[in-house]
Amino acid sequence: MSRGRNGLRLHSLKYMLELTSRCNLRCGMCPMDVLTRPFEDAPWDMVEDVARQMKDLGLKMRYLHEMGEPFLYKKLPEAIDLFPGVCVSTNATLLTEEWGRKILSSSLSKIRLCIDTLKPDVYPIVRKGGRFDAVVENIRRFLEMSKGKKITVEIQRMITTQTHDESVKDFREFFRLDKYPQAVVIQKTCEGLDTSEVTELHQAYYGCFQGTPYQWFVILCNGDVTHCCYDYDGTQKLGNVRESSIAEIASSPFLDTIEEGFRAHDFGKLPRCAECFKNPAAKPPLTDRIWRYAQAFPWKDPFRRLLNLPNGEN
Numbered sequence: 001m002s003r004g005r006n007g008l009r010l011h012s013l014k015y016m017l018e019l020t021s022r023c024n025l026r027c028g029m030c031p032m033d034v035l036t037r038p039f040e041d042a043p044w045d046m047v048e049d050v051a052r053q054m055k056d057l058g059l060k061m062r063y064l065h066e067m068g069e070p071f072l073y074k075k076l077p078e079a080i081d082l083f084p085g086v087c088v089s090t091n092a093t094l095l096t097e098e099w100g101r102k103i104l105s106s107s108l109s110k111i112r113l114c115i116d117t118l119k120p121d122v123y124p125i126v127r128k129g130g131r132f133d134a135v136v137e138n139i140r141r142f143l144e145m146s147k148g149k150k151i152t153v154e155i156q157r158m159i160t161t162q163t164h165d166e167s168v169k170d171f172r173e174f175f176r177l178d179k180y181p182q183a184v185v186i187q188k189t190c191e192g193l194d195t196s197e198v199t200e201l202h203q204a205y206y207g208c209f210q211g212t213p214y215q216w217f218v219i220l221c222n223g224d225v226t227h228c229c230y231d232y233d234g235t236q237k238l239g240n241v242r243e244s245s246i247a248e249i250a251s252s253p254f255l256d257t258i259e260e261g262f263r264a265h266d267f268g269k270l271p272r273c274a275e276c277f278k279n280p281a282a283k284p285p286l287t288d289r290i291w292r293y294a295q296a297f298p299w300k301d302p303f304r305r306l307l308n309l310p311n312g313e314n
């Protein structure tokens with residue numbers, strides 16, 4: 001557990017800062033469509049303040065997104081420079097040559113380009129609003145521009161019921177990655193947002209994949225902090241960085257509410273957890289309980305992958 005006597009153990013958490021909640025796509029698997037908070041940008045003074053506090057506390061920002069498309073944030077290169085080692089995940093629709101140049105002259109060490117599939121007919125279902133050919137062109141150009149630079153380029157493959165037959169090898173060959181040693185293919189499974197959701201992209205999953213409530217420290221663009229990377233609307237708020245310091249938020253009274261809820265399996269005050277633990281028995285399903293222990297082992301990805309096979313479990 002990442003909670004000690006004095007609150008969250010800040011050094012054991014993973015940090016995300018959402019620069020904007022605006023997005024130019026409405027991907028099939030993404031909760032952008034159901035977001036109830038405003039579409040807006042993080043105020044620049046807040047971004048600077050978070051960077052200052054994290055530096056003083058010796059903490060490292062991992063991602064510059066929760067929801068939203070980071071390339072819609074005008075000061076993206078400046079934000080990157082405030083957080084050494086940060087990764088930017090993008091739908092790559094806006095990665096023009098000009099943006100490529102700007103990004104490559106920032107300190108960015110890792111970028112994730114989410115094309116998700118190589119099937120032109122599946123792409124518009126997964127990445128609703130994007131143009132397959134344009135994204136392929138953007139990625140190919142960026143691979144060329146970033147060659148020999150100190151940056152890791154991740155190309156994301158999303159495993160869904162329609163893409164399970166694609167492979168990392170297919171992606172490597174399609175983008176000729178043998179020519180680009182800075183590039184790798186990463187795989188991700190597509191997850192439902194609640195235990196009962198089955199869509200054309202994914203099978204139902206069995207509950208809180210993160211297993212324990214304290215792994216993340218997610219700062220939304222309005223300053224609200226949530227402890228869960230699935231809590232896209234910030235319904236389980238620990239505090240707000242515009243009102244309290246990170247250190248103060250680490251001892252939020254809401255932590256007691258979380259623990260009481262988990263102990264009693266009463267998610268009345270935890271709407272996000274309630275989605276993940278939607279279950280008539282008001283108990284996490286057996287698979288979820290197993291999952292909590294399974295987290296200690298490095299089999300997370302193969303296990304998730306299995307769930308996305310057609311006719312797979314669930």
Ligand SMILES: C[S@@+](CC[C@H](N)C(=O)[O-])C[C@H]1O[C@@H](n2cnc3c(N)ncnc32)[C@H](O)[C@@H]1O
Binds near residue numbers: 067068091158192193
């Ligand atoms: C919410 S997006 C925000 C950043 C950017 N717009 C992008 O698409 O990379 C961040 C990541 O969440 C992933 N994502 C969205 N919905 C998901 C789901 N249901 N299951 C798994 N990953 C999901 C996307 O593939 C993307 O890699």
Ligand code: SF4
Binds near residue numbers: 027030032127
């Ligand atoms: S581009 Fe990213 S934030 Fe936008 S809808 Fe797609 S996955 Fe969600």
